Amino acid sequence: MPHRVRGVVAKAKGQPVTVETIIIPDPGPGEAVVRVQTCGVCHTDLHYREGGINDEFPFLLGHEAAGIVEEVGEGVTDLAPGDFVVLNWRAVCGSCRACAKGKPQYCFSTHNAAQPMTLEDGTPLTNALGIGAFAEKTLVHSGQCTKVDPSASPAAVGLLGCGVMAGIGAAINTGNVSRGDTVAVIGCGGVGNAAIMGAKLAGASKVIAVDVDAAKLEWARGFGATDVVNSRETDAVEAIQALTGGFGADVVIDAVGRPETWKQAFYARDLAGTVVLVGVPTPEMTLELPFIDVFSRGGALKSSWYGDCLPSRDFPMLVDLYQQGRLDLDAFVTETIALDGVEAAFDKMHGGQVLRSVVQL
Structure with a gap:
């Protein structure tokens, strides 16, 4: 049964973002629905809002996220409901020329969810970096989910999803x-x-x-x-x-x-x-x-x-260092905000007032 959730959408170039109702389909083959716990406000999201990435509006913003797997689709064997994951935008294909050379960190054909999330009127959304996590839930390819230590702070380790890992x-x-x-x-x-x-x-x-x-x-x-x-x-x-x-x-x-x-x-x-x-x-x-x-x-x-990272290799290792007190990821979290605080967070980021504002759901 499709999910109705709230999400932050950029509808037009340079216009303030709005919180909209998002329709998320049931996960198809190779897909997963993730209940988002936290998502960092990254400069790339502002680039999307300003049309600096492409003009495929409307965008569902957000990509530096951590959360809990809620449902998985057919053929997904390495994830299960309840798994704590950090989302990534390098779900390697395993078969492109980079992967064939043993260099999956340069994968040229990374996976995203095949089905679109939509607005209530059926308008398909373009997900920021194939994720779209300024939302209570999101639909991603299962390869975009990297399992890490579930006792780690979501606000801190979710930032590995983009800027900190980069x-x-x-x-x-x-x-x-x-x-x-x-x-x-x-x-x-x-x-x-x-x-x-x-x-x-x-x-x-x-x-x-x-x-x-x-x-x-x-x-x-x-x-x-x-x-x-x-x-x-x-x-x-x-x-x-x-x-x-x-x-x-x-x-x-x-x-x-x-x-x-x-x-x-x-x-x-x-x-x-x-x-x-x-x-x-x-x-x-x-x-x-x-x-x-x-x-x-x-x-x-x-x-x-993306820091030439391989999420399956690098995320768990960095989370372990964080849990050992050797990597202070908490220091990047300047503030936690609600979904309706993203536009104000863009202003603070642009003014250099914060390292990361983190949406907490």
Whole structure:
């Protein structure tokens, strides 16, 4: 029997979101209905509302979520009602060319639910990142559900569903930060601070946080930054070089995603160092760089998609570290809000007042 629930919908570009009645069908083959407990307010949701992803309105927003499996469809054998799960947007197919090469973290054909959720009038909804979890329940592919320790706090571990995993993975998986490395992170919002946490977890000896906001730099210290640079007041590249013996950092992570911050990352790394782009640029942005500089500096220029994570591998491991007190995911939760607080949360996020507002249902 279909479910009628409340959910947060963006109906038109740039318009305030509204709480609507959502119709969720019974799960079909390979699908699961999940009762959402928490969902973080991520900048990607704001991108959807602003039409920065695509124009397939209306959108059912929300994707950084944790909850309880309520029903499963035909053929689902690895989930059961009552399982506590973190939702993910990389449900690997197991058969594409990346999966065939043993690199499922780069899967080119990830699964989503086949059936749409709809408004009351039957209008199909486009789910943010194939999830749509600013709702009391949501319909997903079973592969989007990663089982983790049920005693963990949903508000904290649900953030692994996007931003926190993207940052930690940018350092550990994409940047391959190792013991003794020097690391710089440009942009100290939720993703940037997660990258700082990931770099410390990997054993970096020095982690330099760069931002234009003094309050965010204080947050960064709390997540493990050994040094901070206010790039509104000083040249970021010169400051990073000065803090690394004049050489530059082994790994520089751009958690902003603008041409100017990427150039800072490029020139602030050591020779043969690594640049990781995890901040998401917008389609109109372009980059111009002397080609000889790309050649002469060597090293690696990488983009990090979702922290190059494999949810089935990374989520349980990070939740275990959280449960051991070695990964302070609670520190990312600035506030908990109700479904009707999402629009106000967008304003706070845009103003840099919060790391994460988390919808609690």
